[in-house]
Amino acid sequence: MAITIEEVKKIANLARIKLTSVEEKRHAETISVVLDYMKILNEVDISGVEPTSQVTGLEDVVREDVPRGCEIRKELLGQLPKMKNNELVVPAVFE
């Protein structure tokens, strides 16, 4: 297989997704098939070809740096999964 269960565990950890052992096995199998398919790109001569990261050709698009109000503060705060005294609550980062 192009990718092992151990590697799947490693990238799932990097991507912050908890997987069951059944999922780890299935992802290793299916992702291996996909990565094998990607080998088709080895046929292409890419020497000297610039990579494309965008297609519009636009560069350095800026807008005026003017302060704006935020009229949706209440709605944004209303989305917080857990809140105390108008502040977001999350578990401690350090033990």
Next chain:
Amino acid sequence: MLRRKIYNMNLNELTIKEAQEGLQKKKFSSVELTQACLNRIKERNKVLNAFITIREAEALEEAAAADKLLQTKKAGPLTGIPFCIKDSIATKGVRSTAAAKILDNYIPPFDATVIKKIREQGGVLIGKNNCDSFGHGASNENSMYGPVKNPYDLTKVSGGSSGGTAAAVADNMSIYGIGEDTGGSIRQPSSFCGLVGLRPSYGRNSRFGIMPMASSLDIVGPMTKTVEDAAIVMEEIAGRDPLDATTVPDKVGKYTASLGKSVKGLKIGVPKEYFEVAGMDKEVEKIVRNQIDKLVKMGAKVKEVSLPHTKYAIAVYYIVVPSEVSSNFGRLDGVRYGVRSEAKNLFDLYTETRAAGFHEEVKRRILIGTYALSAGYYDAYYKKAQQVRTLIRADFDNVFEEVDALITPTSPFPAFGIGEKANDPLALYLADILVSPAGVAGVPAISVPGGTTKSGLPVGVQIMGARMNEEMLFNIGNNLVE
């Protein structure tokens, strides 16, 4: 879709153009039009599963307000006309789940720019459509709210990822819909459901408020019953947006003006690689070839052309897209919005929230992207894919020196069976083989109905054009369907 004009049609079966005329001449009100769509939804949504959220009371209120607006000079082309939206597009005050449990409770405090343009002129939002979770799929089976069924055959998929929008419009539950296309998500379901679906040029329409999948490919566009309707919607939603720095400053075209034009003298290319893909259905090929013959009879000059890097488009797409996904989806962590899985520490909060809230396919794409971007693999996957992406773009640039447009099937096959490809991710990826190149290159492409198979399934014809030349697609598309 080879649509017959019936005089005593139900209101929900009208096109935008017909609805506009009826509203202007006061033959019916927006409330009546909206009620007709809601009645159809009530009758059919339990069968098709095209909607995640239905706005019955709110839509009728918006329709009543639109009826008042229609009495004034402030009414716009879409005032009072009911429409539906793919659920991965943010709608102010209206739940937007992207068909993912992680956003099951998410109510955006803003409208996507394209939606704002429609709602500000009094468009009536009747509901939010089921789709593949965050747009990850080609069959609508990757929804966490169940698959959408094809109105033409309930055992078949609606296509994806904008499958709910396609089924809703095709089944006359809505007058038109707004979808999103990264690598075929508007065109392929439109093809499977007998609709017109436009993927505009990348940068033509604002992506602000579109939940990002792959930011360098995503674009929002119309899904309609006619080419004319798609042109009407595009005139309203296209244009530069200060909130999306990738929108282009080019002037928005007079799309409806391109509808009456002839195809006489136009040079149309038939890319041979698109007819040589594995699994090309003979009936589909014949229907598309018949449409090509039709263009020849109308005076178009048709010639075979080559886009040699076509066969690499899926590999490029499924490296670039998951890479952008893995980065974009970092924001979905249960901290500031969405459904959180409470845990004793922050690390577990992230991993458990994402485990419970993401569909298997979303997880797969995040994993592939994380892998492709990780140290040691970046050059072999991501960088190489971006280089081949340059060659795919060059194929299009070169071919549009020779021809005005390209014509191909939208999908190698008509709608497939529900469950048929569900356990084989690569087979499902390959279903996008004819639609992903336009996404990778950022060129506009439209799918228009070309006919139906003997078993009654719609077949779409895809027309692709040079960047920012949507007018060409509307012109050719309208001549084919007329």
